[in-house]
Amino acid sequence: MTLAELVPSVGSWTGDRVDPRLWPRGTVAGAGDLLVGGVALGVVAARFGTPSYLLDEADVRARCRWFREVLPEAEVVYAGKALSCRAVLRWVGEEGLSLDVCSAGEIAVARSAGFPGERILLHGNAKTPDDLKAAIGWGVGRIVVDSVDEVDRVAALAPAGQRVLVRVTPDVEAGAHRAISTGVPWQKFGMSVQDALEAVRRIAARPNLRLVGLHCHIGSQERRVASYELAARRMVAVLARVRDEHGLVLEELDLGGGFAVPHLPDSDEFDLGGYAARVRGALRYECGRARLPVPRLVVEPGRSVVANAGVTLYRVVGVKGPFVAVDGGMSDNARPSLYGARYHARLVGRGSTAPRRKVTVVGRHCEAGDVLAEDVLLPEDVHAGDVLAVPCTGAYHHSLASNYNQVCRPPLIGLRDGVATVLVRGETEEDLLGRDVG
Numbered sequence: 001m002t003l004a005e006l007v008p009s010v011g012s013w014t015g016d017r018v019d020p021r022l023w024p025r026g027t028v029a030g031a032g033d034l035l036v037g038g039v040a041l042g043v044v045a046a047r048f049g050t051p052s053y054l055l056d057e058a059d060v061r062a063r064c065r066w067f068r069e070v071l072p073e074a075e076v077v078y079a080g081k082a083l084s085c086r087a088v089l090r091w092v093g094e095e096g097l098s099l100d101v102c103s104a105g106e107i108a109v110a111r112s113a114g115f116p117g118e119r120i121l122l123h124g125n126a127k128t129p130d131d132l133k134a135a136i137g138w139g140v141g142r143i144v145v146d147s148v149d150e151v152d153r154v155a156a157l158a159p160a161g162q163r164v165l166v167r168v169t170p171d172v173e174a175g176a177h178r179a180i181s182t183g184v185p186w187q188k189f190g191m192s193v194q195d196a197l198e199a200v201r202r203i204a205a206r207p208n209l210r211l212v213g214l215h216c217h218i219g220s221q222e223r224r225v226a227s228y229e230l231a232a233r234r235m236v237a238v239l240a241r242v243r244d245e246h247g248l249v250l251e252e253l254d255l256g257g258g259f260a261v262p263h264l265p266d267s268d269e270f271d272l273g274g275y276a277a278r279v280r281g282a283l284r285y286e287c288g289r290a291r292l293p294v295p296r297l298v299v300e301p302g303r304s305v306v307a308n309a310g311v312t313l314y315r316v317v318g319v320k321g322p323f324v325a326v327d328g329g330m331s332d333n334a335r336p337s338l339y340g341a342r343y344h345a346r347l348v349g350r351g352s353t354a355p356r357r358k359v360t361v362v363g364r365h366c367e368a369g370d371v372l373a374e375d376v377l378l379p380e381d382v383h384a385g386d387v388l389a390v391p392c393t394g395a396y397h398h399s400l401a402s403n404y405n406q407v408c409r410p411p412l413i414g415l416r417d418g419v420a421t422v423l424v425r426g427e428t429e430e431d432l433l434g435r436d437v438g
């Protein structure tokens, strides 16, 4: 499907304003529809059905370049848990990013995409023997050790010279929700400074392991640059203790990801320029004070690479009072129910001059909490059969999708230069029944 086939008059695509922070860059409104990646959303809904996840390739690539340009001194590692499929891994790999994985399954996708093992980091608080074997089988560059007793498990399987990092909990409270705050002592990831020093001691005693750095990830959907700056300062203090107590000067400092993305119109983008300046300054200052060389910075963005490049299309099934019910829900977007996340929605595929009213877009699942978007303004004449587009759905939607109520998971459609391509096909009832062998 080409742009020319879809859009008879590109000149008419200049209608109402589309918030460029919320929708994929280059999204154009007009003629009652939105053009994303050069493709009209109403046409995509008709061709591929609903619900469908859409992903703008140019936008994903632009966001990869944004990280590399703003942080030229850093290694940028895409956190594949946000959205992992072969096409996306090829795009981020071509844009020069490394990759963070946390399971044998994610390694299988990376392998199948031909993502070089050398540029992969393995994470996980409970890496199974299969995860470790898959990682080592693909020759992953680095393994991030998450506990003291994991050192022995990694060492038992690792080849000579395996590079490792130690994950530290810097006691910085961050993240938009308790469930995604990962830098504090009361959650399961990483180690206290004391345990990290013990892990360093054990790693140093293992001839096949080479400790190259420390890691922390303070949380997700974090807006405050100051939280990262604090984490950077605390991590340099740990680097200094590793040097003082073990005589090791580590070359890398991985400060993780978690950079917040805008979910609603007019919300701010993460201040990546401010992050670069303040983290850079903090590292220089603290390393100078501790007489340490400034380590190579590693960052691990997931959502900020793919979230706003994604849009989900739903078809309205019915309207009841304030509720507009659609043909998807918590099986394709678990985030409102998991984290109280809020979303925007917009009518696409047809224009409407009807006055707007505040509605709640709800899903089709058997849960009262199956709410996709609260308090959104939609035209009063929205009715069954209409198509709604929900932006900011590229991260942790496809990857968190389920078959709740035996609903099939939607396809993932790539959009680029006016062409829509299936990246991951939608599930069918045959897929569901194929596993049910009892």
Ligand SMILES: Cc1ncc(COP(=O)(O)O)c(C=O)c1O
Pocket: 079, 082, 100, 123, 217, 219, 220, 221, 256, 257, 258, 259, 300, 301, 302, 303, 304, 395
């Ligand atoms: C270790 C690690 N790195 C990076 C990320 C990426 O986070 P986000 O997608 O919020 O950038 C996560 C997930 O929160 C993580 O656990």
Ligand SMILES: N[C@@H](CCCC[NH3+])C(=O)O
Pocket: 081, 180, 220, 221, 335, 395, 396, 400
């Ligand atoms: N899945 C979460 C974030 C956790 C990411 C991994 N530590 C989200 O949707 O925001």
